[in-house]
Amino acid sequence: MTGTARSVVVVGGTAGIGREIARRYATVGDDVVLTGRDAHRAATVAKECGARGLALDLARPREIAAALEGIQRVDALVLAAISRDENSVAEYDIEAALALVTLKLVGYTEVVHALRPRLGADAAVVLFGGQARARPYPGSTTVTTVNAGVDGMVRTLAAELAPVRVNAVHPGIVGDSPYWRDKPPAALEGIRSRTPTGRLAGMADVVDAVDFLLRNGAVNGVGLPVDGGWLLR
Template sequence: MMRTVIIGGTAGIGLEVARHRLARGDEVVLTGRDADRAAAVAATVGDGVTGLALDLNDTHGLADALAGVDTVDRLVVAAIERDQNSVADYDVDRATRLAVLKLVGYTEVVHTLLSRMHSESSVVLFGGRAKDRPYPGSVTVSTVNGGIVGLVNALALEMAPIRVNALHPGIVGDSPFWAEKPPAVLDGYVSRTPTGRLATMQDIVDGVDFLLENRAVNGTNLYLDGGWLVT
């Protein structure tokens, strides 16, 4: 049986990936910051799912948090934290927290689990389209998502033959964050999306599966946004 580890799997896209991988027949390990919540969410997903407590900002504690995971066939690092931070009104603490979580934390998870992977293992990291389509207050988000591109390139080289890729979603219209927005807000984004529809959670899950399973895909940054940059 294949084991999929999902960092940031208690809500949103990470949770949808967990449900999908369990339905595929995988044993699933999902993580969240709170141990009770991680265990409770794992129980709702189904038998064969384990919940672990893990905080990507506690970089020195990640090895202990993942000590019980002995083998890894598929690794998805989907944990995110939203940050509104402009250069004119720059909050160093918030910026540092997000940079550590997304770049140092992601890398330390991979470092910790590397010896438990094998030549056919694969890794998917999450970035985001803010790196290419910044918005007011996205200075840190845009920067760290751009850093994921460099991280993927370096890891794909150093970890060969293990495959490492990244997925960069645009606005995911039915995700918990965006689904709560007023319809007029989403309609504005739809009008600027060539496909005439926003990405869905299922679109993102399908993209994760493609990156995890297609053995010819490596060092790739996959954009799922309906073609934003052509408008």
């Protein structure tokens, strides 16, 4: 995004990829609001990035509209908040499953619902899913289901919000992200060796993908993998 400053909202912008997205747009002069569950942390990170901080908890969807009341206009909305969940059918944790489903499916949708009147005709929305949607692993019962659900959300929101564009980004293993960078090198090497590009995706790759989805006016209703072709092997 270049030229006239835009109003950018990054939900889940206090750490990891969300933080890097907020920093990118604040650096080029956009008016950025980032959110996090903790008000103090959101304010601290926002100050570091040159943005504004706002407390918002997607796991408490009935409070979302009130938390967003102060936002007047939205040109770009990025829903980057995620939660890690280890769950299986054999040992099913209902509370953990409900928390993740609420955060990503109900929470994401309620943010869009609350901000819908403030989205301009040329606004764009990007939701975060993940490649567990297409490659399940032990313990991904809820994660896989929810990330596949993000694709369904993208299609229905793109239809309902038109002409506002709605897309999703589906990162694979992001090697330099806070979650992955401290994993055993051997485990990451095994994934890297099975990736056709010969390297893992980095946070900068995901930020670039989000920027593309926000900028390109002809891309709508799609889920974009960012995994170096990991699913090909």
